Amino acid sequence: MIDVLVIGSGGAGLTSALSAKSSGASVLVIGKTYPTNAQTSMAQGGINASLGNMEEDHISLHIQDTIKSAKGLCDEDMVRQMCGDAPDTIEWLESLGVPFSRLDNNQKGVHTIAQRQMGGASTKRACYAQDYTGLKILHTLYETCLKNEIKFLNETYLLNLITQDGTVKGAIFLDILSGEIKQINAKSVIMATGGYGSIYHNYTTNSYGSCGDGIASVLRAGGAVSDMEFIQFHPTALKHSNILISESARGEGGYLINGKNERFIDELKPRDEVARAIFEQLHHHNQEVFLDVRHLGEEALMELLPQEVELCKLHEHVDPIKELIPVKPVAHYTMGGIDVDYALEVEGIKGCFAVGECSNAKVHGANRLGGNSLLEITAFGKLAGENAYKHAVYASNKEADETQLLKDKAFIKNIFEQQATIDFYEKREILGKLFYKKVGILRDNPSLHQALDEVIALSVNLKEMGITDKHPTNNTNLIEFLEFSNALLLAPTIISSAIARDESRGAHYKIEFPEQNDNAFKKHIVIQWKD
Amino acid sequence: MEIFILRSETQSYNAYTIENKETTLLNALTQIKSKQDNSLTFSAGCRSSVCGTCAMRINGREVLACAYKVQNNDKIEPLNYHPILRDLKVDKTKSLSTISKTNAWLHQFQEASHTHQDEKLTEKQSDCILCSACYSACPVYAVNPDFLGPFSLTKAYRYSVDKRERETKKVIDAIQVNGVWDCTLCGECTSVCPKGIDSKMDITLLRGTSVQLGYDDPSFATQNFGTPDFGFDPNAGF
Numbered sequence: 001m002i003d004v005l006v007i008g009s010g011g012a013g014l015t016s017a018l019s020a021k022s023s024g025a026s027v028l029v030i031g032k033t034y035p036t037n038a039q040t041s042m043a044q045g046g047i048n049a050s051l052g053n054m055e056e057d058h059i060s061l062h063i064q065d066t067i068k069s070a071k072g073l074c075d076e077d078m079v080r081q082m083c084g085d086a087p088d089t090i091e092w093l094e095s096l097g098v099p100f101s102r103l104d105n106n107q108k109g110v111h112t113i114a115q116r117q118m119g120g121a122s123t124k125r126a127c128y129a130q131d132y133t134g135l136k137i138l139h140t141l142y143e144t145c146l147k148n149e150i151k152f153l154n155e156t157y158l159l160n161l162i163t164q165d166g167t168v169k170g171a172i173f174l175d176i177l178s179g180e181i182k183q184i185n186a187k188s189v190i191m192a193t194g195g196y197g198s199i200y201h202n203y204t205t206n207s208y209g210s211c212g213d214g215i216a217s218v219l220r221a222g223g224a225v226s227d228m229e230f231i232q233f234h235p236t237a238l239k240h241s242n243i244l245i246s247e248s249a250r251g252e253g254g255y256l257i258n259g260k261n262e263r264f265i266d267e268l269k270p271r272d273e274v275a276r277a278i279f280e281q282l283h284h285h286n287q288e289v290f291l292d293v294r295h296l297g298e299e300a301l302m303e304l305l306p307q308e309v310e311l312c313k314l315h316e317h318v319d320p321i322k323e324l325i326p327v328k329p330v331a332h333y334t335m336g337g338i339d340v341d342y343a344l345e346v347e348g349i350k351g352c353f354a355v356g357e358c359s360n361a362k363v364h365g366a367n368r369l370g371g372n373s374l375l376e377i378t379a380f381g382k383l384a385g386e387n388a389y390k391h392a393v394y395a396s397n398k399e400a401d402e403t404q405l406l407k408d409k410a411f412i413k414n415i416f417e418q419q420a421t422i423d424f425y426e427k428r429e430i431l432g433k434l435f436y437k438k439v440g441i442l443r444d445n446p447s448l449h450q451a452l453d454e455v456i457a458l459s460v461n462l463k464e465m466g467i468t469d470k471h472p473t474n475n476t477n478l479i480e481f482l483e484f485s486n487a488l489l490l491a492p493t494i495i496s497s498a499i500a501r502d503e504s505r506g507a508h509y510k511i512e513f514p515e516q517n518d519n520a521f522k523k524h525i526v527i528q529w530k531d
Numbered sequence: 532m533e534i535f536i537l538r539s540e541t542q543s544y545n546a547y548t549i550e551n552k553e554t555t556l557l558n559a560l561t562q563i564k565s566k567q568d569n570s571l572t573f574s575a576g577c578r579s580s581v582c583g584t585c586a587m588r589i590n591g592r593e594v595l596a597c598a599y600k601v602q603n604n605d606k607i608e609p610l611n612y613h614p615i616l617r618d619l620k621v622d623k624t625k626s627l628s629t630i631s632k633t634n635a636w637l638h639q640f641q642e643a644s645h646t647h648q649d650e651k652l653t654e655k656q657s658d659c660i661l662c663s664a665c666y667s668a669c670p671v672y673a674v675n676p677d678f679l680g681p682f683s684l685t686k687a688y689r690y691s692v693d694k695r696e697r698e699t700k701k702v703i704d705a706i707q708v709n710g711v712w713d714c715t716l717c718g719e720c721t722s723v724c725p726k727g728i729d730s731k732m733d734i735t736l737l738r739g740t741s742v743q744l745g746y747d748d749p750s751f752a753t754q755n756f757g758t759p760d761f762g763f764d765p766n767a768g769f
Contacts, residue, residue: 033574033576033584034583034584034623034627034661036582036583036660036661037576037582037583037584038582039577039582041577041581041582041583041660042577042579042581042582094695095637095640095695096637096640097636097637097640097690097693097695097696099650099653099654099657099689099693100645100650101647101650102645102646102647102649102650103646103647104646104647104648106644107644108642108643108644109642109643109644112644112645112646129657130654132581132657132658135581135658135660136657139657139659139661142630143630143635143636143637143686144636144637146630146631146636147634147636147637154624177616177622207576207577207578207582208575208576208578209576241578242578243578243579244579307581310580311579311580314580314598315555315579423565425564425565425566425569426565428565467569468569468570469569469570471570471617473616473617474572474616474617474620475572476564476572476573476574476620477564477569477570
């Protein structure tokens, strides 16, 4: 029986696998794609740590900035832990060989790492590797996992967790290659399955797969989710393709301007404020919005933001060195997720831990700071691995029976037999648009209620959706249907939390209630299914 | 416009008609799958050239589907030298296993004093997204399926020049068999890399380091086999 089963092979999964293994655990990492395909590769701007390589900085300032941006909804102890661990986390990444951008300052080790300005930060705090920070961290972590002979099961899709008396016993998976349903028994499980941003299909920077598979499985297994209404919209995605243009473009000095060539917001405010300002320009003032980086010059752009220059040329036919970049805000990061305690253990499921975007460790609160997500996956990944191992030491060796396996086999068999009279691909687009329009940057109760009604109707119709491709192996029609079903399962938790929160706070902005109301709402909305 | 996709079940090209406007191949494939044929199988992720999932071949050339603008009459096929799972979806287990065989990681860390110039030494190489385009384009695999291949050798190069690596020789030791000397320096890897990485150059540089560390080109040694021994080894260090 495996000690620690890690589900998800992005940065959070790989870090927790390395940590569990070095604690002494036997580890298996299971992912629905290959490890380096993860969303982590898309993190561009940087990873925060108060190294003070550029200007004076201190952990307390990092804590202060994070708390300020969280708008009262973070757990200050968790923030303290994450920010306090940040310099050591960078030391660790440095020791693995992450190729950070460097300074010419005659220093050694991490003190040569270049740091840049991000929105909401009081100083230049984000360590970076050009605009490929997440990619380079992810690949270095993967190579380190291979060095440490960590076992991987790729292309294996999570169906359900197995629990017994409120304790996790493993999970059931669909082997995408063979179509076989498998039970994997484990003493501890770490969920590192990513966020649910792709529910905003066609209105998100996220990868297709960020549909909240792990969060949905935790709900089904009796665990709790919280703060689901807090979804960060990134201010600058390319207008036509939704592709992310990093906040570092503004951190390095880029301006936001409207069609009248006017600046309308301090570009370095936190993302919620900048996203709202852009949204208002687009929809209330009927203005186009552009990111202007021309004044930075070709040399600096190619040095600091080479990926952005390429993406603009390819997807928008715009050369940022000479032209304005048309942008719009789209869904980017989900602050809410699996509710965890100080040990990152899931509320409601013992022995099950959650880390990264899938979890709500209450460090981002109502609005995440740029550069804190890569920090969370690495700093807390270590913690999750250690704690999962500690749980495994005393966990029962007795394997779960096949109840869940048989249920899931029947479930999949049923999908193959089900007649698909409603096209879920079409509904996926409808759901994405519905969320952007009615559960988006500016919310109001009538729209939220309409959205909830539509989502309930979609859920009722799910029985008539299904797959037309009945091929038993490598069936991506089936995987996409399961992903859509998971997103749809989370949809009402997001909307009903948004309805309940009659105030505006961070990324959740309600037109009827534009003020923050601490008396009534300085609290987390937690959702758990009871039998 | 019309495009042709190689389907694994029938081993033939299926024609698909798509809207006549500029779009990425990935958008076209997603549209076909969701609106015309749910059974069309391919892999994709980020849509922005960084997750490495959607490499395939268009008219015989490796591209990322998300970064390629589809053209009328394009012929779309899966990557070469990878077992085809279904349609355009391939099994990357074997190609990824070359990373372990190459030991492409930091062997022994030492603290170093880095400069901006040092960053530049590995900046391009570490842009690798493991899409496997170079592996598919590499003609060596037609004759040697055990070749470590362009992306793993580029990764080896990245660690070999990293000042933090205390055991550079270990990096070099691991790339002698089925490694740097098996490359034909044809440059196909370099020409197809969507991130502009020059694996051919990295391999050439690794050969130089190998020679400095006392290794020699085995084919060169073979050519000289049987010639009289003059007591002078041209590959020996001084």
